Each structure stands twice: as structure tokens, then as C-alpha cells.
Amino acid sequence: MSAFDITEGGTPVDGAAWIAGGTTMVDLMKLGATAPSRLFDLGAQRDALSGISETSDTITLGALTTMADAAKHPAIRGLTAVHTALVQAASPQIREMATLGGNLLQRTRCSYFRDTRQPCNKRVPGSGCPAIGGEDGHHAVLGGSAQCIATYPGDFAVVCVALGAEITIRASDGSERKIPVQDLHRRPGATPHTETALQTGDLITAIHLPKGGAQSYIKIRDRASYAFATASAAVVLHMDGAMVTSARIALGGLATVPWRAATAEHVLKGSMIDQKTAFAAGEAALQDAHPTLTNAHRVELGIRAVAKAILSARGNSV
Amino acid sequence: MTLCINGADYPMPNDPRTTLLDHMREKLNLTGTKKGCDHGQCGACTVLVDGKRVLSCLQLAQTVRGDVTTIEGLSKNDTLHPMQAAFLEHDAYQCGFCTPGQIMSAVACVSEGHAGSDAEIADWMSGNLCRCAAYPQIRAAIASVAQAEAEG
Numbered sequence: 400m401s402a403f404d405i406t407e408g409g410t411p412v413d414g415a416a417w418i419a420g421g422t423t424m425v426d427l428m429k430l431g432a433t434a435p436s437r438l439f440d441l442g443a444q445r446d447a448l449s450g451i452s453e454t455s456d457t458i459t460l461g462a463l464t465t466m467a468d469a470a471k472h473p474a475i476r477g478l479t480a481v482h483t484a485l486v487q488a489a490s491p492q493i494r495e496m497a498t499l500g501g502n503l504l505q506r507t508r509c510s511y512f513r514d515t516r517q518p519c520n521k522r523v524p525g526s527g528c529p530a531i532g533g534e535d536g537h538h539a540v541l542g543g544s545a546q547c548i549a550t551y552p553g554d555f556a557v558v559c560v561a562l563g564a565e566i567t568i569r570a571s572d573g574s575e576r577k578i579p580v581q582d583l584h585r586r587p588g589a590t591p592h593t594e595t596a597l598q599t600g601d602l603i604t605a606i607h608l609p610k611g612g613a614q615s616y617i618k619i620r621d622r623a624s625y626a627f628a629t630a631s632a633a634v635v636l637h638m639d640g641a642m643v644t645s646a647r648i649a650l651g652g653l654a655t656v657p658w659r660a661a662t663a664e665h666v667l668k669g670s671m672i673d674q675k676t677a678f679a680a681g682e683a684a685l686q687d688a689h690p691t692l693t694n695a696h697r698v699e700l701g702i703r704a705v706a707k708a709i710l711s712a713r714g715n716s717v
Numbered sequence: 718m719t720l721c722i723n724g725a726d727y728p729m730p731n732d733p734r735t736t737l738l739d740h741m742r743e744k745l746n747l748t749g750t751k752k753g754c755d756h757g758q759c760g761a762c763t764v765l766v767d768g769k770r771v772l773s774c775l776q777l778a779q780t781v782r783g784d785v786t787t788i789e790g791l792s793k794n795d796t797l798h799p800m801q802a803a804f805l806e807h808d809a810y811q812c813g814f815c816t817p818g819q820i821m822s823a824v825a826c827v828s829e830g831h832a833g834s835d836a837e838i839a840d841w842m843s844g845n846l847c848r849c850a851a852y853p854q855i856r857a858a859i860a861s862v863a864q865a866e867a868e869g
Contacts, residue, residue: 405733405779418780425736425775426756438733442782467769490844491831492822493757495769496776624843 401434407443410571410600417441417602419463420497422489423505431515432522433506441498441602448604449498451475456610462500462566462603466555467491469499479715480561480614480633484554487618490625500603503556503566503583504595508627509538509549520546521591528591537629540688540698541654547591549655552627556580557651558616560659561633565607571600580606584656612637613716617708618651619700628652630700632660632684632708636667638716643667648684648708653701660684663705672713674706681705720781722747723790730778737781738762738773749788749817753846760845763818770825788817791824799865800824803858811849819845823859832863 411417416435418424427433441448441463448463451472458474469475470485488494488502511517511530518526530538530548538548558564559580566583569575583595597603612635620626631651637644646667650658663684670676681702688698719726722741730740738755741747753761755774762774767783791798800823803809810816822845826832831841838856847855 400734403733405777418777421777421780422757422772422775425777428734429756438777440780442780445782490760491825491829491841492760492763492770492772492844493775496771624840 400428401431403428403435403437405438405440407440409439410602411435411437411439412571413599415439419501420465422493422497423501427506427513430513432513453610458608458610460499460606460608462605463498466494466497466499466502470494478562478608478610478614480558480616480635480712481555481608483616484558484618484633487616487624488554499555499606500566502553503559503580503603503606504597505551505553505556506594507549508552510534512549521549521587521594524590524592534693535691536693537627538694539653539655540685540690540694540701541650541658542586543655543689544587544589544591546589547587547655549587549591550652551584551654551656552652553657554616554618554628554631554651556584556657557631557649558614558633559606559608560649560657561614561635561647562609562612563635563647564609566603567605567607568597569602569604570598575604577607580657581659587655612647613712615708615711615715617704617711619704630697630704632681632701632704634705634708634712636672636709636712636716638713641671643670643672646680646709648680648705650684650701650705653685653688653697660705662686667709672709674710677706677709678702680709718779720778720785721783722785723787724784733777733779735778736774737764737776737778737785740778741773741787747787747789751814751817753815753818758846759815759818760822761815761818763821763845765821765825768825768828770822786821788820791820798824799862800827800858803862804855807854807858807861808851809854809858810847810851815845815847815849819847819855823855823862826859827863827866832859835860838863 415437418438419441449461539550614635618631633649635647646664648660663680666680666683718729751761753759757775765786
């Protein structure tokens with residue numbers, strides 16, 4: 400690890416970073432994939448920026464709430480997709496450490512990004528992308544560019560996008576703004592090193608989850624527990640009897656960002672849910688995928704994850 | 718600033734890069750906690766902070782807030798913690814390298830209420846890998862402690 404110092408007061412400027420649970424940050428610092436000059440420890444703000452409150456239509460979580468504490472809360476247990484995404488993420492130990500705000504900002508698991516002996520446009524802009532044409536079995540089939548195909552690995556953000564959740568961001572001047580989680584992550588395009596809409600010194604302080612809707616999160620992974628999504632889908636349905644009046648669908652594990660599948664939503668809207676419409680929506684969700692020989696199977700897994708999540712959400716409707 | 722580990726106060730490391738794991742093993746002579754992958758993937762370094770299980774390899778020592786309990790802090794004098802005794806009873810290890818982390822995680826698994834069935838134990842112990850694959854014996858040890866606690 401390169402040298403840095405830790406401080407509690409103030410706000411990061413260029414080259415410095417916040418540290419919350421540290422589960423991604425310390426790992427990447429050991430690898431040398433990131434090397435902040437100074438860490439601003441959010442530990443002292445834990446009490447102020449954690450906890451869960453609710454109104455009739457929204458659950459608000461402090462951004463420093465741990466994933467474990469959030470999953471335990473009765474209000475979150477009522478949001479099936481959120482609860483599933485939280486308890487199926489990482490390991491119990493990591494969930495005790497990791498905060499919700501930090502989890503939204505989890506970095507890619509791309510092995511080239513993590514290996515500093517390799518070029519990587521995300522880590523060293525302009526150095527190249529060996530994943531393209533390389534070992535791309537886990538890479539994105541949606542949202543990639545000629546510069547980067549690194550997969551966004553998280554679960555919670557995918558459900559946030561399906562729910563239409565928002566975050567509050569506090570800027571270094573103390574001002575606050577709210578944005579949809581859907582606008583937080585940026586597709587790589589020509590600037591894969593710019594991963595989010597956050598500016599230097601910005602801090603996510605809260606996450607706002609809308610209540611309501613029949614929902615489900617289906618995560619397909621290589622082992623039964625403690626693995627990143629090979630493909631995942633979050634679905635939130637509003638129904639009038641058996642008919643879908645509105646649907647929101649997001650994909651995880653398949654794209655460079657938490658992926659809103661708007662085409663699939665249009666397929667479902669106004670339809671009755673059965674196996675046929677569920678799979679039609681799944682196919683629509685993946686219709687723009689760019690698979691390669693080694694990751695084409697994940698397109699099929701994505702289709703099935705969407706279909707299963709739709710059928711499961713309908714089963715969860717009341 | 719000091720670190721409270723197993724009820725005793727220890728000095729903080731000066732270097733902010735030092736993890737809780739390295740500090741305990743290299744400076745404090747607390748070598749019960751093991752270093753496996755050093756990247757948060759294997760669970761060998763699991764300790765409790767204020768009763769919650771965390772990975773000491775991903776925790777910078779200077780950012781620790783709370784009282785740390787390690788495998789050295791579980792037994793009372795010569796009396797093993799029930800989970801330690803259960804691991805012996807059920808032969809829940811071969812080489813033993815992952816065992817301190819397994820036991821710390823197991824103690825938390827039971828106290829969290831996540832030891833209600835074999836499948837639940839498997840899911841909530843998935844952050845602790847065992848290359849000897851003593852998983853059935855580990856789950857049996859945990860189930861026996863959970864059952865004994867439930868019976869009071």
C-alpha cells in the first residue's frame with residue numbers, strides 16, 4: 400500500500416477519498432488499484448448518518464447504515480427485493496462492515512482492473528482494455544464501450560434502480576441535492592475512469608426507497624452463497640387485478656452500470672403475467688446485449704432471471 | 718488512542734496502513750487470528766467488534782471503533798467457550814488454520830439467530846472457507862451449540 404494518512408475532519412479534495420466500511424477501499428488499496436493520498440474516516444459520523452426512518456410512502460436509510468443492520472430492520476423486511484438483495488450480497492462479515500452508501504459505490508471486480516500489471520482504461524486512462532478480446536466471461540454484455548466492458552457487481556443498487564430510489568448527496572460546500580440512483584452510475588463511454596455523477600468531496604448521506612409494488616430480486620450465481628451475480632434481475636410491479644399497470648425492471652451482473660430495462664417494462668405494461676409474457680419481457684431486456692463466445696450463456700441466464708423475477712413478483716403481490 | 722482487545726488496552730499502530738489483523742499478529746503477540754487471503758474472501762481473520770463479526774484484514778486499525786474480541790478472548794481461564802468445546806467434540810477441523818475464524822463467525826452466527834437449520838447455518842457461515850472441507854462437522858458443532866442455548 401502506498402503511504403496515506405487518516406483524518407476525521409473536513410472533506411476530501413483531489414486525490415483523497417472518504418472511507419466508510421472500507422471493504423472495497425482497503426482491498427483495492429492493498430492491490431494498488433487505488434491509492435488515495437488521504438482518507439477521511441466517516442466513523443465519527445456513524446451515529447449522525449445511520450438509521451432508518453419511514454413515512455407512509457418512503458423508507459429513508461442513512462448512508463452509513465450497514466448492510467447487516469438494514470437487512471435486520473422490519474421496514475426493510477417489508478421490501479422483499481431490497482431484503483433479498485442485501486442478505487444475498489457478499490458474506491455476513493462484509494455485510495456487518497459495509498455501509499449502504501459505500502455499497503452503491505462498490506467498484507468493479509474486473510480482474511484486469513484489479514491487476515496493476517495489466518493496462519486498464521478505468522485505472523490508467525488511455526492505457527487500453529485487455530478484457531476486450533481477453534478473458535471476458537464475467538464482463539458486461541450491456542452498456543460497454545470500445546474502452547471498457549467492466550461489470551458493475553452490486554445487488555442493492557440494481558434494486559434501487561427498479562424501485563426508483565433516490566439518494567441525497569451533500570457537497571463539500573454543505574449544500575444538498577437529490578438524484579435518482581439510476582443517474583448515479585455512468586456508462587464507461589470514452590471515460591471509463593469517471594464512474595459516477597459524484598464530484599470530489601460529495602458524500603451520499605441518505606437513500607430513499609419508495610414503498611409499494613409487488614417486487615422480487617432474483618440473483619443467479621456460481622455457488623449457492625457468497626458470490627457475485629452471474630446475472631440478476633429486480634422487478635417492481637403495480638397491478639390492477641391480474642393486469643400490470645406499470646413495471647420497473649433492472650438487471651445486475653450483466654452490465655457496466657445497474658441496468659434499467661425499459662424495453663422489457665413496455666412489454667409487460669398492460670399485459671397479464673404468465674410464463675409467455677414473462678419470458679417475452681426477459682428477451683426484450685436482453686435484446687441489445689453484445690455477448691461473446693465466453694459470456695453468451697449469461698444472456699440466457701439474464702432472460703431467465705427477468706422471467707423468474709416477474710413471476711415471483713406477481714406471486715408476492717397482495 | 719488505544720485499542721481494546723479482549724478487555725485489555727493496546728497501543729494503536731502509528732502507520733495508518735496497518736490493518737487490525739497485521740497489528741495484532743505482528744505487534745501485539747495475538748497470533749490466534751489467522752491471515753488467509755488478506756482480501757476479505759476467506760474469513761480466516763474474522764474477529765468480533767462490539768459482538769459483530771468483521772474481517773480484521775479489511776479493517777484499518779486506526780479506524781476501529783469498539784471493543785475487539787479474538788479467539789484468545791473466548792475462553793474463561795481454562796474453561797473453553799461452548800463453541801470451542803463443540804468444535805473439539807464434533808471434530809470440526811483438519812488442519813485448523815481456518816478454525817479461529819470459523820469459531821468467531823460461529824459464535825456470531827448463533828448470537829444473531831442464524832443457526833436455526835443446517836441450510837441456514839451453511840448460508841450464514843458462507844464467509845468462512847475451509848480448504849479441508851470440514852463443513853458438515855462445522856455445521857454440526859454450531860447446531861449443537863444453538864440447540865443447547867435454546868434448551869437453556
